[in-house]
Amino acid sequence: MDFKEIAKSAKKASFELANASEEIKNRVLSAAAKGLEQNSKMIFEANIKDLDAAKELVSTGEITPSVYKRLKLDENKLRDMIQGIRDLIKLPDPVNKTLLRRQLDKGIILEKISCPIGVLGIIFEARPDVIAQVSALAVKSGNAVILKGGKEAVNTNKILFDIIKKAASEVEGFLPDALQQIFTREDVSEMLKCDGLVDLIIPRGGNKLVQFIKSNTKIPVLGHADGVCHIFVDESADLEMAVKIIVDAKTQYPSACNSVETLIVHKDFPYAPALRDTLIDSGIDIVDNPQEWHHEYSDTTLSYLIVPDIDTAINHINTYGSGHTDAIITNDKQNADKFISLVDSAGVYHNVSTRFADGFRYGFGAEVGISTNKTHARGPVGLEGLTIYKYNIRGNGDIVSDYADGTKQFHHKDLEI
Amino acid sequence: MDFKEIAKSAKKASFELANASEEIKNRVLSAAAKGLEQNSKMIFEANIKDLDAAKELVSTGEITPSVYKRLKLDENKLRDMIQGIRDLIKLPDPVNKTLLRRQLDKGIILEKISCPIGVLGIIFEARPDVIAQVSALAVKSGNAVILKGGKEAVNTNKILFDIIKKAASEVEGFLPDALQQIFTREDVSEMLKCDGLVDLIIPRGGNKLVQFIKSNTKIPVLGHADGVCHIFVDESADLEMAVKIIVDAKTQYPSACNSVETLIVHKDFPYAPALRDTLIDSGIDIVDNPQEWHHEYSDTTLSYLIVPDIDTAINHINTYGSGHTDAIITNDKQNADKFISLVDSAGVYHNVSTRFADGFRYGFGAEVGISTNKTHARGPVGLEGLTIYKYNIRGNGDIVSDYADGTKQFHHKDLEI
Numbered sequence: 001m002d003f004k005e006i007a008k009s010a011k012k013a014s015f016e017l018a019n020a021s022e023e024i025k026n027r028v029l030s031a032a033a034k035g036l037e038q039n040s041k042m043i044f045e046a047n048i049k050d051l052d053a054a055k056e057l058v059s060t061g062e063i064t065p066s067v068y069k070r071l072k073l074d075e076n077k078l079r080d081m082i083q084g085i086r087d088l089i090k091l092p093d094p095v096n097k098t099l100l101r102r103q104l105d106k107g108i109i110l111e112k113i114s115c116p117i118g119v120l121g122i123i124f125e126a127r128p129d130v131i132a133q134v135s136a137l138a139v140k141s142g143n144a145v146i147l148k149g150g151k152e153a154v155n156t157n158k159i160l161f162d163i164i165k166k167a168a169s170e171v172e173g174f175l176p177d178a179l180q181q182i183f184t185r186e187d188v189s190e191m192l193k194c195d196g197l198v199d200l201i202i203p204r205g206g207n208k209l210v211q212f213i214k215s216n217t218k219i220p221v222l223g224h225a226d227g228v229c230h231i232f233v234d235e236s237a238d239l240e241m242a243v244k245i246i247v248d249a250k251t252q253y254p255s256a257c258n259s260v261e262t263l264i265v266h267k268d269f270p271y272a273p274a275l276r277d278t279l280i281d282s283g284i285d286i287v288d289n290p291q292e293w294h295h296e297y298s299d300t301t302l303s304y305l306i307v308p309d310i311d312t313a314i315n316h317i318n319t320y321g322s323g324h325t326d327a328i329i330t331n332d333k334q335n336a337d338k339f340i341s342l343v344d345s346a347g348v349y350h351n352v353s354t355r356f357a358d359g360f361r362y363g364f365g366a367e368v369g370i371s372t373n374k375t376h377a378r379g380p381v382g383l384e385g386l387t388i389y390k391y392n393i394r395g396n397g398d399i400v401s402d403y404a405d406g407t408k409q410f411h412h413k414d415l416e417i
Numbered sequence: 418m419d420f421k422e423i424a425k426s427a428k429k430a431s432f433e434l435a436n437a438s439e440e441i442k443n444r445v446l447s448a449a450a451k452g453l454e455q456n457s458k459m460i461f462e463a464n465i466k467d468l469d470a471a472k473e474l475v476s477t478g479e480i481t482p483s484v485y486k487r488l489k490l491d492e493n494k495l496r497d498m499i500q501g502i503r504d505l506i507k508l509p510d511p512v513n514k515t516l517l518r519r520q521l522d523k524g525i526i527l528e529k530i531s532c533p534i535g536v537l538g539i540i541f542e543a544r545p546d547v548i549a550q551v552s553a554l555a556v557k558s559g560n561a562v563i564l565k566g567g568k569e570a571v572n573t574n575k576i577l578f579d580i581i582k583k584a585a586s587e588v589e590g591f592l593p594d595a596l597q598q599i600f601t602r603e604d605v606s607e608m609l610k611c612d613g614l615v616d617l618i619i620p621r622g623g624n625k626l627v628q629f630i631k632s633n634t635k636i637p638v639l640g641h642a643d644g645v646c647h648i649f650v651d652e653s654a655d656l657e658m659a660v661k662i663i664v665d666a667k668t669q670y671p672s673a674c675n676s677v678e679t680l681i682v683h684k685d686f687p688y689a690p691a692l693r694d695t696l697i698d699s700g701i702d703i704v705d706n707p708q709e710w711h712h713e714y715s716d717t718t719l720s721y722l723i724v725p726d727i728d729t730a731i732n733h734i735n736t737y738g739s740g741h742t743d744a745i746i747t748n749d750k751q752n753a754d755k756f757i758s759l760v761d762s763a764g765v766y767h768n769v770s771t772r773f774a775d776g777f778r779y780g781f782g783a784e785v786g787i788s789t790n791k792t793h794a795r796g797p798v799g800l801e802g803l804t805i806y807k808y809n810i811r812g813n814g815d816i817v818s819d820y821a822d823g824t825k826q827f828h829h830k831d832l833e834i
Binding site (some may be wrong): 015018019066102104108110115117118199200211215216217220238240241244245247248249252253259273313318336340342343345346347348349350351352353355356357361362363373375376378379382389390391392393394395396397398399400401403404410412 | 426435436519521525527534535552566612616617628630631632635637638655658661662663664665666669670685735753757759762763764765766767769770773774776778779780790791792793795796797805806807809810811812813814815816817818820821827829
């Protein structure tokens with residue numbers, strides 16, 4: 001099918017889904033979870049096909065071992081995926097919430113009501129678990145979704161999507177056109193041109209993918225291009241705490257976007273040599289003069305910078321960071337407050353690991369990704385980030401000219417929600 | 418000065434302004450209002466220069482009489498402009514509000530705090546009153562701003578901006594670099610490339626300007642390309658109310674974006690002939706078969722469509738509208754609710770004029786524009802639409818590996834704000 005037809009049918013279905021009851025949406029999630037549970041054998045078979053093909057690409061160096069690892073779907077990952085969908089059922093419906101109710105004048109009532117965005121276009125790389133997570137988030141938030149996964153996971157993605165869509169189709173009141181999957185680069189190119197039909201693009205992948213998409217579409221793009229996170233060890237930091245946090249932030253999952261890339265140390269921190277030695281002993285490679293300060297290693301390498309004061313640290317982060325997540329380790333509350341106020345990032349932490357930047361850890365249930373945008377949604381994006389609002393006014397024949405010519409005056413008054 | 422240097426200095430100043438107290442920001446507004454008041458003579462002189470130049474362009478047809486009209490700044494407009502700034506002083510500071518406070522686990526506190534977006538780039542056409550309104554909104558919301566006005570108003574824009582900036586500079590704690598004005602197309606082209614320094618572009622102008630900007634930048638764009646607003650007269654509508662609302666929505670200010678462009682009438686509305694005749698008598702030109710349904714006349718012309726049912730009306734609006742503002746006139750509450758639920762526009766009204774779509778009328782104090790975006794801010798955008806948020810976590814050496822390996826579990830609990 002021509003992509004434009006896919007987008008049009010998704011748009012049409014999105015209007016229905018926007019008004020679907022919480023009960024219908026939860027039934028879809030429940031059916032999807034059950035479908036995945038009952039068809040695990042087919043899923044693993046498809047995944048093995050992808051893994052076999054990928055194995056060759058690893059041997060020729062076309063894909064990295066870490067991509068191969070992310071591609072693998074085992075019993076544990078499938079169980080987590082299914083549990084993730086079921087967890088969403090328990091979360092409150094983010095749609096149709098009254099955010100404001102205001103009398104503009106006697107008999108004229110303005111309401112601001114949360115609603116879905118419309119049609120989401122999600123472009124992601126190798127991890128097939130994204131399919132289930134994102135479809136479920138889209139349904140719960142009332143959005144239609146068009147998914148494009150990485151070609152390495154094509155068989156796994158296809159079977160997961162087909163199972164979810166089939167299960168969803170059997171729920172009365174749900175239009176299956178709200179769930180769409182595309183496979184080719186040509187379809188992605190077409191999607192980027194479909195402003196007016198596709199309302200938001202969410203790329204989940206590397207810097208190159210995100211920059212390409214931003215340069216080639218008028219559709220708003222939500223996501224992060226990279227995660228150059230910092231930890232600043234202040235003069236008064238506790239050595240033991242610093243070691244514990246930095247080791248966690250660098251080694252617990254080095255390829256995560258919320259891992260630390262640059263360690264900044266105050267020149268008067270007395271335990272700097274001990275800190276360095278302990279980090280090296282923990283398997284961290286320290287680089288003192290990196291070619292670029294804005295660099296995401298995605299492994300256990302760590303840039304290292306000594307600064308004369310906290311202001312230099314903050315300025316360095318705001319200049320070379322990616323606005324993702326940055327932390328200060330200090331026992332000085334005033335410096336902690338200053339750092340939190342002045343660092344311009346989605347997450348700014350005091351005495352905790354940068355790895356906490358995550359929708360599940362924030363209690364959002366799940367996330368569609370982490371945003372370093374300065375508009376719409378910032379940080380981990382859960383259900384709320386997939387909604388917008390509209391304004392309704394109900395009146396009784398009211399016209400503006402009465403207010404323009406002074407016959408009437410506005411009497412704004414907020415009413416109980 | 419090279420544009421990049423302008424953007425960098427605005428960015429730097431934005432960090433300071435983000436943390437400026439409400440008192441300092443209000444002092445800047447107060448100083449700006451006073452400055453404009455005391456320098457009215459210079460302002461009118463500059464405006465006369467622009468008007469003289471524009472008069473010639475009107476005679477050669479290069480600018481329209483309505484552009485000329487918008488260019489003119491008289492005592493009334495200046496007074497309104499100054500009052501607009503003073504009204505903003507009274508509004509609460511939108512920044513540094515705690516939107517969420519949540520315990521993730523014992524001793525780990527997550528907060529979501531509203532903050533400014535950073536640096537706004539505002540590109541607008543002939544109306545010089547935008548300078549004062551937008552500068553004031555930017556300051557109050559803690560954003561730096563780079564303004565580019567239309568060339569027809571260059572003298573007026575320059576003097577207004579210089580007065581505001583000079584007055585603001587005298588307020589201690591305010592960095593004047595937060596207010597910037599640019600004049601050339603080249604600077605605009607450069608601005609569109611400055612993602613990372615400029616955080617949001619707000620174009621206020623015609624469709625062509627908005628589409629050009631969206632096609633040429635990776636920076637998020639907020640605004641509306643056009644306003645193709647509809648009124649649907651349902652079967653049960655009251656004739657008198659329909660006439661009153663449609664005349665207001667079409668003739669009270671025909672070039673406004675919230676004026677109605679298409680009238681849709683239910684085939685069984687019994688007073689359709691009388692409605693048509695009365696509208697024509699009121700000076701409205703009715704077009705039965707427009708070449709394009711998606712068309713903004715900006716004058717007293719009105720497309721006219723008869724539909725068999727409300728669903729066809731809703732579908733027409735969602736297909737040919739611009740997602741701006743649409744209204745239903747009906748005495749059937751169920752149809753009103755259906756229309757409000759299913760029409761996918763920033764404003765969806767029942768029995769009131771589409772002309773109510775306006776920040777002042779909504780009680781937002783002022784607006785930076787009206788957005789038909791489906792992300793970030795929709796409808797009239799006031800102070801709140803110029804903010805985003807950041808997440809802070811404060812802990813005591815907490816690390817993610819404790820939660821990953823099961824040593825600890827999250828205990829999410831919302832705390833009082």
